[in-house]
Amino acid sequence: MRSKWIFIFLVFLFFFLSFFFSVSFGPAAISIREIGKVLIQGEVEGNPASVIFWQIRMPRVLLAFIVGASLSIAGAILQGLFLNPLADPYVTGVSSGAALGATVAFFFNLSPIPWLSFFALMGGFFTLLFVYSLARRRGFVSVYVLLLAGVAVSSFFSALVSVLMVKSGKDLHALVYWLLGSFSGRGWMELKISLIVLPFLFIPFFFIDELNILLQGEERALELGVEVERVKKILFFIASFLTAVAVSASGVIGFIGLVVPHLSRLLLGPDHKKVLFLSLFLGASLMGLSDLLARVAFAPSEMPVGVVTSFFGAPFFLYLLKRRGS
Amino acid sequence: MVKLRDVTFSYNGKKALRKISFSLREGDFVGVVGPNGSGKSTLLKIIDGILVPHEGEVLFKEKPVQKYDRKSLARKIAFVPQNFNLDFEFTVEEVVEMGRYSRKGRWEKFSPSSLMEKMGISDLKHRFFPELSGGERQKVILAQSLAQEPELLLLDEPASHLDVSYQLKLFDFLRELNKEGLTILCVIHDLNLALLYFDELIMLSEGEIVASGKSDKVLTPERIESTYGIRAYIHRHAGRTFLTFSPKLRGKRKEKIHLICGGGSGSFLMRELAERGFSVSLGVVNALDSDEVLGRELGLTMAVEAPFSSITEEAFKHNLELIEQSELVILTRVPFGPGNLKNVEAAVEALKKGKKLWVVGKDLKERDFTGKATEMLTSVEGVVFFESEKEVVKELEKGV
Numbered sequence: 001m002r003s004k005w006i007f008i009f010l011v012f013l014f015f016f017l018s019f020f021f022s023v024s025f026g027p028a029a030i031s032i033r034e035i036g037k038v039l040i041q042g043e044v045e046g047n048p049a050s051v052i053f054w055q056i057r058m059p060r061v062l063l064a065f066i067v068g069a070s071l072s073i074a075g076a077i078l079q080g081l082f083l084n085p086l087a088d089p090y091v092t093g094v095s096s097g098a099a100l101g102a103t104v105a106f107f108f109n110l111s112p113i114p115w116l117s118f119f120a121l122m123g124g125f126f127t128l129l130f131v132y133s134l135a136r137r138r139g140f141v142s143v144y145v146l147l148l149a150g151v152a153v154s155s156f157f158s159a160l161v162s163v164l165m166v167k168s169g170k171d172l173h174a175l176v177y178w179l180l181g182s183f184s185g186r187g188w189m190e191l192k193i194s195l196i197v198l199p200f201l202f203i204p205f206f207f208i209d210e211l212n213i214l215l216q217g218e219e220r221a222l223e224l225g226v227e228v229e230r231v232k233k234i235l236f237f238i239a240s241f242l243t244a245v246a247v248s249a250s251g252v253i254g255f256i257g258l259v260v261p262h263l264s265r266l267l268l269g270p271d272h273k274k275v276l277f278l279s280l281f282l283g284a285s286l287m288g289l290s291d292l293l294a295r296v297a298f299a300p301s302e303m304p305v306g307v308v309t310s311f312f313g314a315p316f317f318l319y320l321l322k323r324r325g326s
Numbered sequence: 327m328v329k330l331r332d333v334t335f336s337y338n339g340k341k342a343l344r345k346i347s348f349s350l351r352e353g354d355f356v357g358v359v360g361p362n363g364s365g366k367s368t369l370l371k372i373i374d375g376i377l378v379p380h381e382g383e384v385l386f387k388e389k390p391v392q393k394y395d396r397k398s399l400a401r402k403i404a405f406v407p408q409n410f411n412l413d414f415e416f417t418v419e420e421v422v423e424m425g426r427y428s429r430k431g432r433w434e435k436f437s438p439s440s441l442m443e444k445m446g447i448s449d450l451k452h453r454f455f456p457e458l459s460g461g462e463r464q465k466v467i468l469a470q471s472l473a474q475e476p477e478l479l480l481l482d483e484p485a486s487h488l489d490v491s492y493q494l495k496l497f498d499f500l501r502e503l504n505k506e507g508l509t510i511l512c513v514i515h516d517l518n519l520a521l522l523y524f525d526e527l528i529m530l531s532e533g534e535i536v537a538s539g540k541s542d543k544v545l546t547p548e549r550i551e552s553t554y555g556i557r558a559y560i561h562r563h564a565g566r567t568f569l570t571f572s573p574k575l576r577g578k579r580k581e582k583i584h585l586i587c588g589g590g591s592g593s594f595l596m597r598e599l600a601e602r603g604f605s606v607s608l609g610v611v612n613a614l615d616s617d618e619v620l621g622r623e624l625g626l627t628m629a630v631e632a633p634f635s636s637i638t639e640e641a642f643k644h645n646l647e648l649i650e651q652s653e654l655v656i657l658t659r660v661p662f663g664p665g666n667l668k669n670v671e672a673a674v675e676a677l678k679k680g681k682k683l684w685v686v687g688k689d690l691k692e693r694d695f696t697g698k699a700t701e702m703l704t705s706v707e708g709v710v711f712f713e714s715e716k717e718v719v720k721e722l723e724k725g726v
Contacts (some may be wrong), residue, residue: 206432213424220410222376224474225400225428270414
């Protein structure tokens with residue numbers, strides 16, 4: 001009982017430290033003392049430290065935290081529903097739909113805000129509808145068909161994205177950057193749009209019992225009184241929405257949604273009460289730290305954050321697999 | 327409580343249930359038997375509303391099960407599957423608690439301790455479910471279902487992974503629950519357990535109810551033969567009825583063999599030979615002697631003498647007639663006394679008639695309480711002695 005509270009305390013401590021480090025460090029050196037002052041005073045015009053802190057870092061870090069939490073919660077939900085620990089937020093094809101939407105916007109020279117984000121969101125949303133309708137038969141949704149259809153649709157859309165990229169004849173640097181995932185240049189505007197996910201980050205906590213019971217298979221869940229089809233529909237929608245918003249805000253950032261739920265399960269066991277709680281805070285913190293690394297590692301130039309998450313996430317995931325096997 | 331009317335269900339065009347109609351009253355304790363693939367599990371799933379019948383309807387308390395929402399149905403009907411997969415490390419306590427879903431509010435805690443104590447699985451409480459043995463899992467699954475506090479409990483072979491002691495404990499426990507008011511419908515493979523525990527049975531075959539009613543009226547040898555395709559024998563022992571089985575005979579009957587036995591010395595061969603398709607006759611055995619009882623159960627032709635009496639001339643003659651009709655005579659390892667000396671005489675007579683005579687056991691002297699039998703058997707030529715019954719069977723497998 002006591003160890004539980006200590007653990008929760010440690011999680012919060014990690015969360016706040018991550019946040020603090022993320023806003024404190026960057027290519028522009030601002031001393032800790034200055035940070036404290038800037039934080040207390042609020043934004044002061046004409047003070048470069050204050051402007052950098054409030055106009056550039058703060059929204060960017062907050063957005064990274066929200067995207068990290070969204071992808072992790074989506075991953076936790078989908079791994080539970082698919083009964084497959086290898087599922088990640090992108091298996092439903094939503095991300096590739098979003099990427100396609102973004103590429104289309106790029107192709108037609110539309111402005112990043114709001115059009116690119118909007119196209120990405122719509123691309124993700126229609127992909128979800130399409131894949132979902134494929135998996136639906138006589139009122140039942142087959143998670144296997146959903147999984148396979150998602151994979152197929154993903155590669156088809158990736159092909160389309162490549163075709164558009166080749167055909168565009170433009171400088172692809174910005175698009176590639178976007179596709180790999182990055183928080184570079186994101187400000188309050190993007191953050192405000194992404195706040196729409198906040199309620200959806202917490203709705204899954206109302207489905208803890210259902211998520212746990214569904215681990216015993218859909219039939220057993222029906223026997224125990226779960227309205228399986230309704231629950232699946234709601235949770236798929238939430239996971240897809242979280243993913244689509246995350247992708248439209250920052251591109252396709254890999255591995256966070258796959259590794260964080262895993263790590264949570266490894267730390268506290270498979271109970272979704274704990275998995276969701278940990279995914280929320282760890283996902284946010286780790287994304288914040290990844291973005292920090294993306295900013296400072298090769299300063300003044302920046303890496304796409306997706307490169308950082310893959311660089312650390314993939315080996316860590318392999319380590320988990322190896323551990324599981326032994 | 328439950329009423330099925332003309333329920334038909336098929337999996338991908340293959341009919342699993344055809345026009346099933348039956349009803350359960352409150353407090354019933356009914357078993358469902360039938361060969362693999364006869365539709366037993368399908369029947370349970372239809373009653374629990376997990377499968378939807380293509381034709382007909384299923385009523386629970388006068389209302390179609392499909393009209394209930396899952397949560398309120400789970401408070402009334404619980405289903406105990408044979409097994410389910412849960413590869414995640416939940417403790418047994420947590421797994422049992424999940425069974426409470428339909429009755430508890432969100433975030434509300436339910437402690438399954440008293441239920442687990444009642445079932446005698448408290449010691450499993452903190453074990454991880456994936457680490458349990460098959461039998462332990464079955465108990466936990468039952469506990470999970472009972473956490474629903476249902477009015478009707480459907481069980482799909484709940485004892486299939488349990489050892490014999492737990493099988494009996496389980497059915498005793500179910501009977502107790504039944505006395506407390508729980509209605510129970512249970513698919514069961516073991517026909518002897520079905521006879522022992524269930525007053526009423528439903529027998530399914532190829533998706534149809536072929537019999538229902540009192541257990542001993544349902545499980546008759548004829549019906550078992552026609553549905554399972556095996557031979558069944560009914561035995562009554564110490565006030566209980568039980569069944570034994572043997573594979574159905576294939577092809578034509580083989581040679582006729584006559585056994586001279588008594589006192590249980592012929593039981594092994596009787597059964598082995600009958601199952602191998604030989605036409606077996608017995609003689610002379612005393613009525614109610616264990617060989618006679620088994621012979622009767624196996625439906626063999628016998629020369630019978632009154633209980634505890636010496637063999638009379640009449641029975642002796644009947645014995646000779648049976649010997650006359652057979653190709654081989656086997657004298658089993660029976661003790662010889664004044665009462666059955668006439669059986670030895672008959673054996674020697676068989677030899678004279680040109681029949682083959684096989685004698686089991688070379689320890690004639692030790693079994694001979696007349697002083698004559700050994701002499702009679704060793705003085706004639708052509709007797710083949712065997713060390714044991716098994717050798718006889720081995721020899722017969724080569725052909726008579």
